[in-house]
Structure formats: structure tokens, C-alpha cells
Amino acid sequence: MSDDSSNREDFKEIPETMPVIPLIGTMIYPFMVVPYFVQGENNEKAVDAAMENDHYIFAASVRNSSSLNKTPAKEDLFEVGAVASIIRLMRVPSGGIKILAQGLFRAKASSLTDHPSGFITANVELIEESPVEPSPELEALIRIVREQVRRAVNLGKPLPEEFVLMINKMGEPGKLADLISSAFDLSPEESQSALEEFDPQKRLAFVSKAITRELEILEIQNKIKTNVQSEMEDNQKKYVLKEQLKAIQKELGQDDPRKSEIDELRRAISEAKMFDTAEKQSLKELERLERMHPDAAEANVIRTYIDWMLALPWNKSTKDRIDLDRARKILDTDHYGLEKVKDRIIEALAVRKLKPDARSPIICFVGPPGVGKTSLGQSIARAIGRSFVRFSVGGVRDEAEIRGHRRTYVGALPGRIVNGLKTAGSKNPVFMIDEIDKIGSDYRGDPSSALLEVLDPEQNNSFADHYLDVPFDLSQVMFITTANILDTIPGPLRDRMEVIHIHGYTEDEKLNIAVRYLIPRQCEASGLDNKKVRFLKHAVQSIIGGYTREAGVRNLEREIGKICRKIATRVAKGSRIKSFTVAASDVVKYLGPPRAEISSRRKHDQIGVVNGLAWTPSGGETLTIEAIVMDGKGKLTLTGQLGDIMKESAQAALSYARSRANDFGFAPDTVDKKDIHIHVPAGAIPKDGPSAGVAMFTALLSAFTRNPVRRDVAMTGEISLRGAVLPIGGLKQKLLAARREGIKTILVPLSNKNDISDMDSRDIGSLEIKYLEFVDDILPYVFRDGGAKTTNQRKIRLPS
Structure with a gap:
């Protein structure tokens, strides 16, 4: 390397x-202190390596950095760069390192090498600057550059005053050129050319030429700014002329259009019969609007607010037409079955008929998709002659969706509750809030907490939307909510609602629904x-048995629609057939092979294979539980994406x-x-819950005793370590699933006997229900020989 003791002392x-360190978007010149954000694992390793030694790095710019879409390699770097020293560094938690580097010398990489750690190293040669002799030409060039800097400042270039003073005092052309290059917006190519110019005078001339382009851009900017200022003055002139025109119209006795508009709004506010606070607030905003210039941005905001206040049904309501016989007829016409649900709705309407000022209960329909929760709300509205409004809160995470945005925000609007009332046009609609179990929360607030005020009869008579900023009475609104499951609804919100469960339909009910509603509707569609x-x-x-497996009828209607569309296609093509009859043999022709195979119907009884019953938000499901034993050391393996509760149930069953x-x-x-393996298909679906305890015990007992389990028996129930069978939930949905799958006998906990008593006999159908108090009670039902292979069927009862 060459030696320059004066620069290195x-x-x-x-x-x-x-x-x-590859540089993208910046340049490090000698004697300049530059911050830089280092990204990439290999580049961070290069910084670490420098800090472990003498803090020196070779900073080289990347060729064609704008089009480079990968980590820079050796061939992507310029050979000429700068030797710099890292003064300070700070690691960023999200990744990367911020460094403060001081350029020391121009240098050239004689060779670039890949370090074993992944970063690039360089053998560098320091570059000596050519000596400069004072001359009139050099002095003239320095003066020109200084004048260019002053001119840039005058044109609005944001340069610190200290920088300008430093330029005026600096006499070394090389350092002067580097200082100006770092302060002006040179292109990457111009910056690299300035770095590669080793003659100080030529470098200063090059920089002078480069900043001439910057001066041209600054002049164009100032010209545009002048034009904008001129336009603003023209607008001011128009404003003065408009005011003069108003004065002339006043003298001539002509009406002011704006005054007429304000008077019309004031009259509309008085006729809206708002609450006192709302009327005062509206008049206050109207006075502000009257004093404000009509072209002001705030004027549009105020006008929008007043329009919203006038659009709300402050004193508009529909009169209830409560005829219980008519209401029941409408419910029966619109929905098949659901007798208990209809009875509860009629009870609520009867109370309202006897006491019109009674507070409406907040009803929550809970059930699988497609069982008619939303359409029940529409039927209720039709039965009592009210308007119907619906919105879904599924996936809503912003509290402002319920309460609205404050007017300080740009584009603020009221929340969904106020918007729904505006759409209804009355203050007492049937208001359905769908998917309340899928509401979320994040940093923007908790919408479920906002719904607490909406659904609380003690508070909703003064609901305050953030946008309106005045109370609105929601006490006359009949709120109905829907959910698939109760577990995910926050406790305080659940306590404010009366839950009505809508279970899935039996096959007979689906048949009637299809004939009465779905087929006519799809034919018309x-x-x-x-x-x-x-x-x-x-x-x-x-269609029900072979193409749908659901608690509701949504997929059934979809399959019927497919058949209707295929028939419509034949009619549109000019078929001569006047009428069409769809028989069972035609279904495969229209819909293809059956897709919903009955998984529980095995051809033979099998050892270690048991039919369990599960409950999901989509309804009941049968669950196959498999167990095998093999030579080993007592290891228990559980597969099938089982949750912690289900794993504990398996362990409890094995221990018992x-x-x-x-x-x-x-x-x-x-x-x-023996090693024991319990598997619950399908392996890709997560499963959890305690109700598979009895089924897991049965599978283990069958595997240990080599006794096959009856294929037409299904069971549900949690077990304790003492063998007691504990109650479970979702029983009706599980029974309906068992009926769909062709199960004949169901084993349920004795503690759930009251749940069976509450069910309609049509829901149970031909199912044979057997009750389990202790897990020992399964033996007569799950094995063909009644468990004869077990040597001593002595029951151990818990002490009373």
C-alpha cells in the first residue's frame, strides 16, 4: 500500500x-460522517467482524442497485470505494444494524474474496490524491462553486447555515468537492464518478457541473410555487367579488341562496322532533355553518353531520300489529319444525301485546349454519309489522364499527347501529346482529364491549355514537343476535341475552323443508x-343422504339448485319435454357420484374401533376412534391432532x-x-374436548380383550378415574349426527337423561338410547356376547 503520513497521523x-459493506442509495466520502442501515445476515456479520478488529470497513457502492433483486455479490460492487471507521452502532430489534461511519480515505479493492462466514473481504490500496498547485483557474472554480451553493440556498435548498459557512472557509478543492457531493442529490452514477476522480480540481469541476442540474430543478420548483401562489390570489379575488355580489343582491332585495339553505335546514331541525340535546347540538353546528365560508373544508364536514342528524328517525316509529294467531301462521309458513323456538317467540310477542312499554328481551339464536337463524328474525319483523335491519359483526375488530368515528377524523361516519336505524327509517325496527360469536378485538378497541351498552336495556336508552356525540334512544329496538357457538361470546355479553338453541334438522324435517321451500325457490331462481x-x-x-352432511339445509338447497340449473339448460336448448320428474336414479346423472359417504357403517365389527360422537359449530359429527396394542414397553401414542383435553381423556381411560x-x-x-396407539381420523382436523372418554375406554378394552365392538353402536361421555360417566353438551346435535350415519344404539351419560326427556320424539326417531352411570355399563351394549370374554365383570361403585 502507498503511504501518506500527513493523512494518517x-x-x-x-x-x-x-x-x-455494500452501499445502496448512499455514498461515503473521505472525512464525512454518514449514518447507514446495514441489512442482511452476511452484511451484519461483516460489521461484527470489523468491530472485533480495528472497526475498519471498505464501503463500496453496488452497481445497478435499483434493478438488483438479490444479495450483492463480489461482481456487483465497484472497485473504488472508501475506507471508513465505524464510530457507533445500534442493533435494531426487528433486524439490521444502524451504524455511524466516518470516511477516511479513497481506496481501490485490488481483490474481493468470499469469507468463510459469508461476507465479502477486500484487499485495499489507499489512493493518494494528486497535488494541486494554486492557480487563478482553481480560485475561479472555487468561487463559482461557492456561488452555486449560495444560489441553491436562495432558491430554497434546505442546507444548514453551518454548512454554508464551512463551504466559504474551505480552500482545499478535494474536500470541498466531497462535502458538496454529500449534501446535494447527485445520482448514483454521478456520486461514483466523483469518488473515482482522484484529481481534486477535476473533481470540483465535475461537481460544479452536476449541481447545475440541481439548480435548474430548484428554479422549476420556484416557478411552480409562484404559479400556485398566483392561483391562490385569484381565489381570494373571487371571494371578494362574491362578497360584493352578495352586498349588491342585498341592496336590490334579492334572496341569498345560502341564506335560504340555512333557513331550510333550521326549519328541518325544528320539525325533526329531536331530543333537546340533539336539537341544541344541531342548531349549534348550523350557526357555525352559517358563519363559515361555503368553500371551507370544515363546511362540508358540518353539512354532512347535519344531514345525518336530520336523516335519523328521532320520533318515527312503526305501530306494532300483534296478532298471535297471524304471527304463528307467518312463522309456520316461513319455517318448518322449530316448535319450541316458535313457542318462545310467541310468548315474547304476547308479553309485548299485554304490556307495550315492556323492555324487549335480547334474543340470541344459537345453532349450526343453515338452520334458519337469520330468516327467523325476518319472520318476526313481518309478524309484528316492523322494518328489519341486519348486519354482521363476524371478523369486526374495530370498536368504531359499532360506535362510529369521532368527527376529528377525516371521512368520519356513524357506526353500524346508527346507520342501520337510518336505513330502517324508524326507531323501533327488528335489528339483527349476525355472527356475534365471531367478533374480535385488537389495538383499535373491543367491539364486544361497545355492544354491552347497545344490548343492555338499562343503558341503551341513551346510546352515544361517537360521530353524533349526542344520546339516541335504542330502548324500543328489538335486538336479535345469532351465533354458531356460545363458548366464544364474552361472558358479560352472553349474560345480557336470552339464548334459544336451534338444533339441526332430522332427515324427515329436511325432506319437508326441501319440498315446501327449497325446491320451489330454486325452480323460480x-x-x-x-x-x-x-x-x-x-x-x-x-340428495340428503349422499350429497350433504350438515345440520342445516344450506348445502341441500345448493345441490337442488344444481339440478334445477341443469334442467333449465335443457329447456333453454329447446327440449320438447314439457315436464320433468327427478327420480332417485336421476340424481347421480345430475350431481355425479355421492360425495358424503356414511363413514360409520362398517361391514364388520372390528377390534379396537369405536363410534364416538362429537359436536362442532357446524353441528354433530360421528367420530371414529381406533386403538391397537403391540409388543413394547407400555408407551401410549396419540395421533389425529388431538387437543390437550382429549389427550388427558385418553390417559384417564387407560389408567382406569x-x-x-x-x-x-x-x-x-x-x-x-404392550405399546398402545390411539388414533382419531381424520388426522388433518384438530379435535378436542372431554366427551370422547367413554369411547376411548371402549376402544382400549376391545384392543386388550380382543373383543370386536358393535358397528351400529355410538357413544359419548366423559369418564373419571373412578369410572363414573360424566355429563356432556351438544347431545341433540350428536343424536342427529348418529341418525344420519345409520347408528341404531346410542350410549349417553345418565346425567343427560333430562336432556333426552326435553327432546321431541321426532328428533330421536328409531334410535335406542341407553344410559351409562358407570363405564362398566357399556359391556352389554358394545360387545355381541355382552362382554362374555371378560372373566369377572364385577362393578366397583363409588361409596355413597
């Missing part, structure tokens, strides 16, 4: 090899004459089976000599 000896399209009973049953091994017909040490 304040620094340690510069090493020949040092880490390389497809442009077909309902009288000329006939679905046979067995065809509908075939071990404790009663002699009673159930296998040696106690069998468990220690």
Missing part, C-alpha cells in the same frame, strides 16, 4: 484486508315453472382400564408389556 495503521318440475321423495332423500384389568379379563402387567 491521527489513525492506527490501516490493515490491508478488511470486511466489505332458475326460471322454471314449479308445477312442471317434480322431485320424487326418494330423490330428495338420496389398568386399575380394573382383572375385572375386565386381561392381566394387569399386559399394559406394561
